[in-house]
Structure formats: structure tokens, C-alpha cells
Amino acid sequence: MRLAAVVTFLSGLYFVLYFLLPESVLSSWGVMALHPAITQGYIVVGVMAFGVGIINLSAVHLRQIFLGKKDALFSFVLITSLLSTIIFGLLDWHRELVLARFFQKAKAYQTFFEAHPDAMSDRETASVHALATEGTQLRVQAFDPSVITQLTQVTQGREVALHLAALVAVKEDAEKESLQTSIAAAVSSFLHEGIFVPLGSSMFALLSFYIASAAFRAFRLRSFEAALLMVTAVLVVFGQVSFIASHWDGFALIRNWLLTVPNTAAFRGISLGASVASIVLAIRVWLSMDNNQAGS
Amino acid sequence: MKAPRIIYIVLFLTLLVPLITARSIKPAYNVAANRTFDFIEALPEGSNQFGLLFLDYGPGTQAENQPQASVIFEHLLRKKIPTILLTTYALGEKFTKETADKVLTRLQLEDPSRQFVYGKDYVILGYRPGANLFLQGISQAQDLAAFLGKDIRAIPLKSYEPFQGLQTLSQVTVIGEFTGLVGFLNSYMQFLTIQGTTAPLIHGCTSITIPETYIYADTGQLRGTLEGVSGAAYYSYLLQERFTKRTADDSLVINTSLGMGQLYILLLIALGNIIEFARRRTS
Amino acid sequence: MNLEHANIYTGTFLFLSFVIVIYYRRYTDHVSVRRIAAVEMISYGVARAAEAGKTIVFTTGISTLGPVFFACVTLLKSVLMKAKKLHVPVILPQNSPECVAYLESFLEAHEFNESACPPSIQFLSEDQFAFASGYMGLVHRHQTETAFLFGQFAGESLILSEAGRQVQAFQIAGSVSPEQVPFFICTCDYTLIGEELFAAGAYLSGDKSDIGNLRAQDILKLLLMVLIAGGILWRLCSEVWS
Numbered sequence: 005m006r007l008a009a010v011v012t013f014l015s016g017l018y019f020v021l022y023f024l025l026p027e028s029v030l031s032s033w034g035v036m037a038l039h040p041a042i043t044q045g046y047i048v049v050g051v052m053a054f055g056v057g058i059i060n061l062s063a064v065h066l067r068q069i070f071l072g073k074k075d076a077l078f079s080f081v082l083i084t085s086l087l088s089t090i091i092f093g094l095l096d097w098h099r100e101l102v103l104a105r106f107f108q109k110a111k112a113y114q115t116f117f118e119a120h121p122d123a124m125s126d127r128e129t130a131s132v133h134a135l136a137t138e139g140t141q142l143r144v145q146a147f148d149p150s151v152i153t154q155l156t157q158v159t160q161g162r163e164v165a166l167h168l169a170a171l172v173a174v175k176e177d178a179e180k181e182s183l184q185t186s187i188a189a190a191v192s193s194f195l196h197e198g199i200f201v202p203l204g205s206s207m208f209a210l211l212s213f214y215i216a217s218a219a220f221r222a223f224r225l226r227s228f229e230a231a232l233l234m235v236t237a238v239l240v241v242f243g244q245v246s247f248i249a250s251h252w253d254g255f256a257l258i259r260n261w262l263l264t265v266p267n268t269a270a271f272r273g274i275s276l277g278a279s280v281a282s283i284v285l286a287i288r289v290w291l292s293m294d295n296n297q298a299g300s
Numbered sequence: 301m302k303a304p305r306i307i308y309i310v311l312f313l314t315l316l317v318p319l320i321t322a323r324s325i326k327p328a329y330n331v332a333a334n335r336t337f338d339f340i341e342a343l344p345e346g347s348n349q350f351g352l353l354f355l356d357y358g359p360g361t362q363a364e365n366q367p368q369a370s371v372i373f374e375h376l377l378r379k380k381i382p383t384i385l386l387t388t389y390a391l392g393e394k395f396t397k398e399t400a401d402k403v404l405t406r407l408q409l410e411d412p413s414r415q416f417v418y419g420k421d422y423v424i425l426g427y428r429p430g431a432n433l434f435l436q437g438i439s440q441a442q443d444l445a446a447f448l449g450k451d452i453r454a455i456p457l458k459s460y461e462p463f464q465g466l467q468t469l470s471q472v473t474v475i476g477e478f479t480g481l482v483g484f485l486n487s488y489m490q491f492l493t494i495q496g497t498t499a500p501l502i503h504g505c506t507s508i509t510i511p512e513t514y515i516y517a518d519t520g521q522l523r524g525t526l527e528g529v530s531g532a533a534y535y536s537y538l539l540q541e542r543f544t545k546r547t548a549d550d551s552l553v554i555n556t557s558l559g560m561g562q563l564y565i566l567l568l569i570a571l572g573n574i575i576e577f578a579r580r581r582t583s
Numbered sequence: 584m585n586l587e588h589a590n591i592y593t594g595t596f597l598f599l600s601f602v603i604v605i606y607y608r609r610y611t612d613h614v615s616v617r618r619i620a621a622v623e624m625i626s627y628g629v630a631r632a633a634e635a636g637k638t639i640v641f642t643t644g645i646s647t648l649g650p651v652f653f654a655c656v657t658l659l660k661s662v663l664m665k666a667k668k669l670h671v672p673v674i675l676p677q678n679s680p681e682c683v684a685y686l687e688s689f690l691e692a693h694e695f696n697e698s699a700c701p702p703s704i705q706f707l708s709e710d711q712f713a714f715a716s717g718y719m720g721l722v723h724r725h726q727t728e729t730a731f732l733f734g735q736f737a738g739e740s741l742i743l744s745e746a747g748r749q750v751q752a753f754q755i756a757g758s759v760s761p762e763q764v765p766f767f768i769c770t771c772d773y774t775l776i777g778e779e780l781f782a783a784g785a786y787l788s789g790d791k792s793d794i795g796n797l798r799a800q801d802i803l804k805l806l807l808m809v810l811i812a813g814g815i816l817w818r819l820c821s822e823v824w825s
Contacts, residue, residue: 024594043437047430057680101454196394204359204391207712208738212315212561213308214745220307220568222769224576233765234569241566244530245559249328256329268514271761274777275515277804278759281781282650283597284800287604289653293792360712360738391710481711482645482737482760508738511762 009292016290018042061086089195095188236262307568314564315557324552325559330534332517336502336524337538340375343473350466351376351383353476354488355399358391361480361506366399367532367551368504369478371539374403377416378543381473382462384448386425388434389481393427397452400424410545419460426452435491439469439499470494474523480506485513489521504532529554603802607795616797621755621773622783625658626665628729628753633669635728640674642718642743643734644758645711648681651759655733656689657784657793658757662731663695663702672700676707676721678714715739719746732756732771733780736763744770757783 022030022039030036065079223234242248243259287293318324343349353373357365376383385396404416416422425448428434441447445458445466457463465471469492477488485503492499498521505513507528516522526532533555540546632639641659646652659675666673677683683706690696690704707717719742722730730747732740732754740756740763747754748770756767757775767774775783781800785793 020597024590024597026590039440040437043430043433047433051429053680060680201359201362204710204712205362207716207742208360208363211738211741213311214741216307216311216561216565216568217304218741218745218766218769219565220303220572223569223572225573226576233768234573238566238569241562244328245562246325246328246556247559247563250326253329256331260331263511263514264518267511268518271511271515274761274764276807277778278781280803280807281654281778281800282759283600284604284796284803285650285653285781287600288796289650291605293604293608358710360710480738482735506738509762512760 012292013290058086085195088191092188092192092195096192099186099189311561311564314560318553318557318560322553324548324556327530327533327537327552327555328559330527330531332513332525332527333531333534334538336372336526336531337375337535339500339502339524340372340379340474341542343379343381345380348465348471349381349473350463350471351381351474351476352472353383353385354478355385355387355392355396356389356477356479356481356484357395358389362395363554364506364528364532365478365480365504366395366402367529367536367549367554368526369395369399369476370403370549371532371535371551372474372476372478372502372504372526373399373422374407375535375539376474377403377407377421380421382420383422384425384457384463385422386448387427388429388431389479389484390427390429396424396426406547406549410547419455420462423457423460423463424452425449425457432487432491435487439491439493441468443467444469444471468494469499473500475499475501476504477501478504478526480509482509485509485516489516502526529558599806600799600803604796604799607799607802608792616782616786616794619775619779619783619786621757621775621779622786624755624773625662625731625783625787628731628755629662629665629669629671631753632666632728633671637728638672638674638725639666639729639731640676640718640722640725640727640747640752641731641733642676643678643682644732644736644740644743645678645714646682646734647679648685651735651780652682652685654781654784656686658731658733658780658787660693661784661787663690663693666700666702667695667698670699673702674721674725674727675702675704676714676718677704678707678709678711680706680709711737711739712742715742715746718743722746722750722752726750727752730754732758732767733775733783734758736760741766741770747771 022035027036030039062083065083067073068079069076069083219237223230223237225231225234239255240259240262243255243257249255353369353376355365355369357369373383373385385400387393387396400422407414407416418424428448430437437447438444445463446456448457448466450456457466475488475492477485479485485505488501488503489498492501500523501521502524503513503516503522504526505528507530510525510527513522513525513527517525526535529551532551536549536551540548629639639662641662643652643655643659646655663673665671675686677686683704686704690702695702705717705721707721708714721727723746727747727750730744730752732743732747733756736743736758737760740758744754744756744767754771755773755775756771757780758764758767759777759780761777764774764776778800782797785797
């Protein structure tokens with residue numbers, strides 16, 4: 005626990021001092037030069053949590069499945085979803101990489117042959133342009149500079165034909181890759197757009213129904229405060245709904261005033277109080293003074 | 301049938317009608333969206349400035365945040381300001397490409413002669429891990445294009461000619477943050493600073509987090525806000541007024557449907573109070 | 584907005600915070616904490632669950648490991664102590680894996696796992712709506728009698744509280760996000776607003792350290808109010824004189 009307290013303190017101290025001390029002091033200590041690496045280190049540690057989480061999740065649920073425990077079916081669904089998302093996602097990503105390489109080469113050839121229009125015969129020019137255009141229709145602007153260096157050494161005739169054949173070969177590889185992993189792209193797309201997005205959207209959509217039932221239940225004129233809440237809510241809605249606000253611009257201005265003045269004042273007060281409380285509690289945790297911490 | 305079920309069914313039908321008929325009406329005047337539009341419209345075209353849009357939303361808030369991101373991205377494309385699309389939220393990665401594709405498809409239909417080129421007009425970087433640390437790094441980077449790394453096609457941002465000149469955050473004239481998640485706006489306010497001043501941040505929020513944005517908009521820390529779908533719809537309306545050939549997007553239809561739903565809720569509030577009064581009289 | 588000297592102001596404020604927190608660490612004078620109705624009803628909620636023979640659900644929403652979470656843990660400790668005496672099972676649905684790990688060591692350290700009905704930590708999901716979906720299912724399956732919702736919430740707050748409402752659970756909520764407060768007021772029986780969440784733990788436990796913490800918060804807020812008032816006066820005077 006002491007070691008954890010010391011590490012907590014030193015980690016917090018680094019970022020507090022980094023924020024408070026002037027840049028000149030940090031540069032003289034060499035901290036400015038090291039900071040990107042330190043930041044990357046923290047990011048890496050945070051990303052490692054993904055790996056730890058996946059390992060832990062898999063261990064727990066695989067145990068459920070193999071021991072035939074209750075709800076093993078749900079564990080099976082979870083593990084299947086996890087594996088399919090990872091595998092098809094990676095295959096889809098690989099496919100994009102291969103296609104990107106083709107686009108790069110296509111652009112490189114197009115740029116060279118536009119600069120050297122006399123480098124090939126008309127038929128060869130037409131073929132290369134067709135291939136390059138196919139690549140650039142997907143609007144990839146970048147190209148590999150080393151390819152241009154090679155191509156500037158090309159003269160007419162045989163070398164051009166060889167490069168043309170190389171370009172065709174790259175295209176065929178890309179098409180094969182595209183065909184093989186188009187299934188991966190389709191599954192990955194189905195998992196994301198067919199399942200994940202509708203599920204998330206549906207849960208958020210539930211809010212609309214719950215707001216309706218909460219409004220029906222809660223906005224009653226039972227007391228002065230309830231009446232004030234209701235009137236304010238109604239005025240804000242008036243300022244927002246096109247059917248009502250279109251009759252008088254004043255509704256929108258009233259809404260804006262309510263949000264800018266009373267709302268901002270209340271929000272600032274609550275935020276200030278909560279922020280001060282957070283700072284005080286954070287200091288206590290940082291100095292390991294909090295009695296309610298685990299292990300204290 | 302229980303009362304809540306009746307309420308839900310009627311609400312569902314109320315929301316459905318405008319979506320099916322695809323009818324839309326002029327959105328209500330929105331002060332914040334108007335201010336945001338004026339801010340971006342006042343930016344000079346091109347000339348060594350950039351846009352940085354963070355699409356930090358997932359499927360849950362996609363309905364509100366995607367129309368916002370779409371209208372801002374479209375406006376920046378029309379202003380010929382090279383724009384970078386990225387996200388610091390893992391689930392938002394696919395939406396960066398989806399949003400770009402939707403906007404570009406519509407712009408292509410509007411004017412086939414105008415080509416928007418990937419790598420020249422816009423770049424998609426995808427997901428960047430690290431959240432606050434990444435934002436700190438953006439503020440402090442002396443070579444921002446190198447710091448931002450590679451795009452979704454594994455091509456370094458620096459290899460795209462328009463972005464080679466992106467050195468520091470001060471060259472970014474508009475930073476858009478579109479999210480419905482708690483704590484993200486606070487992080488952007490805290491960490492995205494340019495030489496001791498706040499960066500030119502505009503925020504697309506969900507309807508739930510609208511009150512929070514006013515404390516920053518009031519102090520000028522936020523240069524503009526889009527308040528939910530209604531903000532996006534009004535911005536879309538302003539774009540249509542400015543660019544007459546522009547076709548309507550779906551934010552106007554969604555906003556109309558939302559308006560119908562809100563009217564229904566007003567009706568429920570009135571009904572609830574009538575029932576309450578009647579109950580008090582009988583008791 | 585000019586933040587040129589922000590680090591100096593922040594550093595000064597932090598230093599003062601340090602001094603005040605350490606000074607009030609063990610505040611020995613008798614301090615009466617303002618009565619908060621929502622906090623007093625926590626005991627009623629636990630007793631109600633004991634009488635009905637049903638479960639208590641205590642959620643910290645989408646709080647990650649930080650000051651808000653630790654404030655909720657202070658409340659959790661009081662709830663678990665009462666639940667342990669009355670043998671009431673408590674379910675702790677969680678959103679953050681780090682918080683799960685922390686709670687596991689917290690329960691072990693304070694010997695809550697050795698009670699007749701040890702609390703059950705259930706990690707649902709890191710995604711807020713998947714968490715909301717899991718929470719709804721959990722509340723409906725267990726037909727929860729009492730639900731405590733303390734911490735940080737976003738759009739799923741209404742879903743969580745409405746789920747409890749549907750099973751007619753007694754609900755007390757508290758959020759540091761002011762925009763969620765209206766949702767909780769409409770659907771929950773009692774609501775804590777803003778820093779009342781931080782005060783609640785001190786109020787329940789009566790621990791000197793926690794009360795000292797509360798005192799330190801109040802002194803710092805007073806200091807800020809004086810600074811704000813002073814700043815307004817300074818600005819007014821400089822406008823008048825110029």
C-alpha cells in the first residue's frame with residue numbers, strides 16, 4: 005500500500021508541476037524534450053488495459069462455457085461476438101491497407117506519365133492512364149516518392165512495358181485481396197452497421213418514450229416550484245419547436261435568455277461547488293489521506 | 301391497455317409521420333447556430349488554415365451529432381478549408397468515414413463538376429487513443445502534421461501536400477467537437493489552448509447537454525454551438541439560404557419530427573394537469 | 584479568453600487548497616452538517632429493502648476512478664454497513680473495469696465480503712447505453728426494492744431511473760452533472776444536487792476526517808466567493824474611475 009501511495013503521489017506530482025512550472029524551467033530540466041515520450045508511455049499503459057480486459061473477460065467466460073455453468077449460452081454469445089468483431093475487423097483493415105498500396109502506385113505512375121508524355125506509345129499510355137485513373141477515382145493524392153525516382157530512369161520501350169506489367173500485377177493482387185476479404189468487409193460492416201449501431205441508437209431512442217411518460221407524470225401544478233419548473237420547460241419548448249416559434253421570434257429569444265441567464269448562473273454555481281469538492285477530495289486521495297480508500 | 305403504453309404508441313406514430321412523408325418545415329430561429337454560422341462564414345477561404353473536427357460520438361448519439369458534424373464539414377469544404385476528421389472515442393471511428401462519405405455524395409450530386417479530393421480537401425485520421433494526453437500533445441506539438449501521424453489508409457499526414465504546412469495548433473482556424481459524452485467538452489476546454497488563449501472551438505452537443513455549453517459560450521470560450529438536431533437543422537437552413545443549389549439534408553426532416561414529438565409532450569403536460577385538477581376537485 | 588497567467592492562479596489556489604485540507608484533516612470542533620432530506624432517507628431505503636426481503640442496487644453510473652467515484656464510495660460504505668446489519672443483499676452494477684478492481688479491494692479491506700449477504704459487483708459494460716440496458720434488465724429481474732444512483736451520469740440517467748420507477752423501487756439519486764438533475768427530480772423520490780453528493784458521505788458517517796474535508800470545501804468556496812465579489816467590485820470601480 006505504501007508503494008502504491010508513493011507511485012500515486014509521484015505520478016500526480018509530475019502532471020501538477022508540468023502544468024504549474026514555466027516552460028523555461030521545464031526545458032532547462034529536460035522535461036519538455038521527454039514529455040512526448042512520457043505521454044506516449046501513459047497512453048500505452050492505458051491501451052494495455054484493453055489487452056488485460058480482453059484476457060480477463062475471455063478467461064471468465066470461457067470458464068463458464070467449459071464448466072457448463074448457468075448462463076453459459078450468454079458467455080458463448082459474448083465470446084463469439086468478441087472474436088468475430090476482432091477477426092473480421094482486422095481482415096477488413098488489412099484489405100484497406102492492400103488497396104491503399106495499389107492506389108499509391110497508380111498515382112505514382114499517373115504523375116510520372118503526365119510529366120513525360122513522350123515516354124510511351126499511345127496504346128501503352130492509354131492502358132496506364134486507365135489503370136491509374138481507376139486508382140485515383142478513389143481520390144488518393146499521396147504517392148511513393150521512391151517510385152518516381154525509379155521511373156525517371158525509365159526510357160522508352162521494354163522498360164516501360166515491364167513497369168506496365170508490374171502495375172497490372174499489383175492491381176491483380178489488390179483485386180484478389182479485395183475479393184477474398186470482401187466477405188470480411190461485409191461481415192465487419194454487418195456487425196457494426198447491422199447490429200451495433202441499431203442497438204445503441206435504440207437504447208438512446210428509449211429516452212424519448214421515457215421523457216414523455218416522465219413529463220406526463222411530473223409536470224403537475226402541485227406547488228410553486230413545480231409550476232415554475234413547468235412554465236420554464238414550456239417556454240423553452242416553445243422557443244425550439246418550429247410550429248410555434250415560426251409565429252413569433254420572441255419565443256426563441258426568451259428561450260435564449262432563459263438558457264443564458266438563469267441557467268448559466270445556476271450551472272456555474274453548481275459546477276463551482278462540485279469542482280471545489282472534487283479538488284479537495286482529489287488532494288486527499290493524492291496524499292493518501294482518505295480513510296475510505298481500499299486497504300486503509 | 302395501461303396508460304404508459306398508450307402514451308408510447310401515440311408518440312411513436314407522431315414521430316413516424318414526418319419521417320415517412322419526408323416533409324419538413326422551416327426550423328425555429330436558433331441564436332447559437334446563427335452565431336456558429338457567422339463564425340465559419342467569416343473565415344477567409346483557403347490560405348494556410350485548417351479545420352480539425354473531432355467526431356466523438358457513438359451509435360447512441362449519432363442521430364444528433366452526425367447531422368451537426370455533416371453541416372460543419374460541408375461548410376468547411378465549401379470554404380475550401382482543408383479539414384481533418386478524427387475521433388478520440390473508439391466507437392466513433394467508423395462514423396468519421398461515414399459522415400465524410402454522406403457529405404461528399406450529396407455535394408457530388410449537387411455539382412458533379414466540383415471534385416473534392418481526399419488528401420487535398422480533407423483527410424480522415426480515424427481513432428486516436430490517449431484522450432487528454434493526446435489533446436495536450438496537440439496543443440504543444442511543434443510539428444502537428446507529424447504528431448497526428450497516419451490516416452486510415454496508413455499514409456502519413458505529412459505526405460499530403462496541403463497538410464505539410466500544418467505546424468502548430470494556431471494554424472487551425474476552427475476546431476469542432478461533436479459529442480454527447482460527459483467530460484469530453486471539459487477536456488477540450490482545458491487542454492486545447494493556443495499560447496495562453498482558448499482555441500477556436502465550436503461544439504455540437506446533444507439536447508441533454510445544451511445547458512452546460514452556455515457557461516462556456518457566455519465567456520467566449522466556445523465560438524459556436526450546435527444544440528442538438530434543431531441546431532443542425534437551422535444551420536442546414538442557413539446553408540441552403542447561402543448556397544441556393546444545395547439540396548436539403550435529413551436534419552430538417554428529423555427536426556420536423558422532433559417538433560411534432562415536442563408538441564405531443566406539451567399536450568401530455570396539459571392533459572396531466574387537467575387530470576390532476578379533476579382529481580383534486582373530486583377528492 | 585486570456586489564460587496567460589492561468590498556471591499562476593491555479594498554482595496559488597492549489598497551494599491554498601493543500602494548506603486548508605491538511606489543516607482541517609482532523610477537525611475536532613463540533614460541526615453540525617446541514618440536514619439533507621435525501622441523505623436521511625438512505626436509512627429508510629435500506630430498511631425498506633430489508634422489510635420487503637428484496638435487493639438494493641447501488642450504481643455509480645458512468646463514473647471513472649476519480650473524486651466523484653471516491654465520494655460515492657464514502658456513501659457506499661455507509662449503505663453497506665447498514666445493509667450488513669439488516670442482511671440485505673446489495674448489487675453493485677459497474678461501468679468501469681478500474682472501478683470494479685477498486686471495489687473488490689475495498690470490499691475485502693472493509694470485510695464486507697464476510698457478511699451473510701456479501702455485496703455482488705457486476706461489471707455490465709463500458710458503453711453507456713449497453714450499461715443502461717444491463718441495468719434495466721438487472722433491476723427488473725431482481726425486482727429491486729431500493730435503488731441508489733450516485734455519481735456521474737449522461738444520457739442514460741433517465742433510462743436508469745425510469746427502470747427503477749417501473750418496478751416501483753424507492754430511489755435516491757445524486758449527480759454532479761447539473762443537467763441530469765431535472766431527470767432525477769422527475770423520476771426519483773429524493774435527489775442530491777451538486778456538492779451535496781460530497782457532503783452526504785460526511786453527514787452519514789460523522790467521521791472527523793470527512794467532516795474536516797467538508798469544512799475545507801466550505802472555506803475554499805468562501806474564498807472563491809470573496810475573490811469573485813472582489814473581482815466584480817474591482818471591475819466596477821475601474822470602469823467608474825476610467
